[in-house]
Amino acid sequence: MxxxxxxxxxxxxxxxxxxxxxxxxxxxxxxxxxxxxxxxxxxxxxxxxxxxxxxxxxxxxxxxxxxxxxxxxxxxxxxMPISQVTCERSFSKMKIIKNYLLNSMTNERLSDLTVMAIERDF
Structure with a gap:
């Protein structure tokens, strides 16, 4: 803004x-x-x-x-919360998901899990 x-x-x-x-x-x-x-x-x-x-x-x-x-x-x-926090949280979640789950699922499932992890309410 x-x-x-x-x-x-x-x-x-x-x-x-x-x-x-x-x-x-x-x-x-x-x-x-x-x-x-x-x-x-x-x-x-x-x-x-x-x-x-x-x-x-x-x-x-x-x-x-x-x-x-x-x-x-x-x-x-x-x-007011800073929008950069959301971006950093996204990369953090992607790193966790990628390291642990990447080899066991399809790209579509990985993408869906990433969106769910990033957008969940705290």
Missing amino acids: KSISTVYPNSTNFLNIDAIDEFCFHIGGDSSALKNEFLVIKPMLQSKKVNNVIELYNEIISMSDAFPQTLKMITNAIT
């Missing part, structure tokens, strides 16, 4: 009000209120050195009453 990059200080979309609609939709936020909050926060942060999203969170948390939508967006961005 491109819009999540709006809360990452090193991103080119940092506090870009044009890129937040999609993320607001996903977290159930008020995009017009968030855009207004971004317009106020942006000048405030220009004088401060904010290097990452955790530092941004620490700056905004003290003003949580003034910026509730921004705080909600940052909190969701921090706690």
Whole structure:
């Protein structure tokens, strides 16, 4: 999601009000209120050195009453699972299946077992 990059200080979309609609939709936020909050926060942060999203969170948390939508967006961005984990889990499961079961089954069965192992709920 491109819009999540709006809360990452090193991103080119940092506090870009044009890129937040999609993320607001996903977290159930008020995009017009968030855009207004971004317009106020942006000048405030220009004088401060904010290097990452955790530092941004620490700056905004003290003003949580003034910026509730921004705080909600940052909190969701921090706690959102990273998609790379799914990819790594896929390779891990394929390695286990391949080593143990590869010689005893057809490619179709191996493929089906791989999909089941990767997509199972934890």
